[in-house]
Amino acid sequence: MNNKNILSINNLSAGYYVNGQYINVLKDINLNIKEGESFAIVGQSGSGKSTLALAIMGLLSIDNGKIINGQIKFNDEDLISKVKHIRGKDISIVLQDPHSYLNPVIKVGQQVREALEIYNINLTSKEINEKIKDTFIKVKLDEVERIYNSYPHQLSGGQKQRILIAMAIINNPKILIADEPTSGLDLSVQKQILELFVELRNQLNLTLVIITHNILIAKKFSDTTAVLLNGEVVENGNSEKLFFNPQHNYTKLLCKHIKKIEN
Ligand SMILES: Nc1ncnc2c1ncn2[C@@H]1O[C@H](COP(=O)(O)OP(=O)(O)OP(=O)(O)O)[C@@H](O)[C@H]1O
Ligand SMILES: [Mg+2]
Structure with missing residues (x-):
């Protein structure tokens, strides 16, 4: 990790239109994510985690959502206007529900191939095959041939998740968001x-954003954690410190609950 911000979110407010009426979800979010770190966003169901991920990815409008205020910067450049050109390349996401994301009637290998080809029209078919094989190995999918030729329903949940990760990393992203x-x-x-x-x-020098409702996952797998409550960041800092010395009442509650389970 170094000290450069790869992603800065400033005064971000966003929400959804329901029956023509705007309902605000994210309230004035401010976050800085450093290059190379693992950053966790923690919060209970409905707190706005996926909304934030979709806002970063420029995908809110698909769900009738909209950013109504604020800025998102990727390496100091405005991301909101350019994300559609770099989505799946410099910045990619593994979405919450693999079932709704993988196409059930296309072999998963073909779906990984399409993810690669969007940004690499000049590769030869030999280069494409090698890159796919290499990516399958990176995500630890053995039996490359069989899995390549499988349909989603022929794979286990973990294998499907690995396929989605393969699709997300095949274009060597700088930021990977895992919702x-x-x-x-x-x-x-x-x-x-x-x-x-x-x-x-570690292997690919990624900046990782892990979205979870489980503060124990945040503590274990991230350097920095932001706690989201009702669309607001209530606490944000070093994950271990935050876990052992929470400041906000809501974070205290989350940690107390987990410590009880652990003991
Ligand atoms: N397409 C939509 N239209 C209207 N409201 C929405 C839409 N998607 C989400 N919301 C609302 O926005 C709020 C935040 O939802 P979001 O999906 O971001 O939460 P989350 O933290 O990801 O929850 P979970 O842990 O269950 O995935 C919720 O109140 C939800 O009902
Ligand atoms: Mg969600």
Whole structure:
């Protein structure tokens, strides 16, 4: 990690239009994410975590959402206006629900190939195959041939998640956002997937943004944590410190609950 901000979010407010009426969700968010760090965004269901991820990715409008105020900067440049040109390349996301994201009638290998080809029209088919194979190995999918030729329903939840991670990293992103990447997976697979994210971050010099409702995951897998409550960042800082010495009442509550489970 160095001290340069790769992503800065300033005074960000965003929400959704429901039946033509605007409902605000994110309230004046300010965050700085340093290049190379693992940054966790923690909060309960409905706190606005996915909304924030979609805002960064420029995908809010798909859900009738809108940024109504503020700035997002990627390496000091305005991201909001240019994200559509770099989405899936410099900045990519593994979405919360793999089932709704993978196309059920296209072999997963083909879907990974399409993710690569969007930004690499000049690669030969040999180069494409090598890159795909290399990416499958990076995300620890063995049996490359079989998995390449499988449809989503023929894979386990963990394998599908690895396919989504492969699609997200194949264009060598600088920032990888993982929105609840392990919900729906059993505990041991959850751990493997989170460890994979951290390993990829080290291997590929990524900046990792982990979105989770679990403060223990934040403590274990991130350097810095921001706690989101009702669309506001209530606390933000070093993950260990935040866990052992929470300042805000809500963070205290989250930590107390976890410590009870741990003991
Ligand atoms: N498309 C939408 N239209 C209207 N409201 C929405 C939409 N998507 C989300 N919301 C509302 O925005 C708020 C934040 O939702 P968001 O999905 O960002 O929460 P989250 O923290 O990701 O929750 P979870 O942990 O359940 O994924 C919620 O109150 C939700 O009902
Ligand atoms: Mg969410």
